[in-house]
Amino acid sequence: MYVCLCNGVSDKTIRQAVRQHHPQSFQQLKKFIPVGNQCGKCVRQAREIMQDELMQI
Numbered sequence: 001m002y003v004c005l006c007n008g009v010s011d012k013t014i015r016q017a018v019r020q021h022h023p024q025s026f027q028q029l030k031k032f033i034p035v036g037n038q039c040g041k042c043v044r045q046a047r048e049i050m051q052d053e054l055m056q057i
């Protein structure tokens with residue numbers, strides 16, 4: 001499922017990036033994948049997915 005339509009980033013991509021890079025914040029996650037850097041509509045959902053994945057690591 002696409003989370004960020006502007007950049008074509010899926011929930012799977014976010015979860016993989018979190019597992020690989022262990023970001024401390026959403027700002028850090030954005031350094032690895034282009035999510036939430038345009039219209040910003042996806043930020044809330046992307047952040048929730050990031051936090052959910054961090055709790056499972």
Ligand code: FES
Pocket residue numbers: 003004005006007035036037038039040041042043
């Ligand atoms: Fe992610 Fe627009 S949907 S920046």
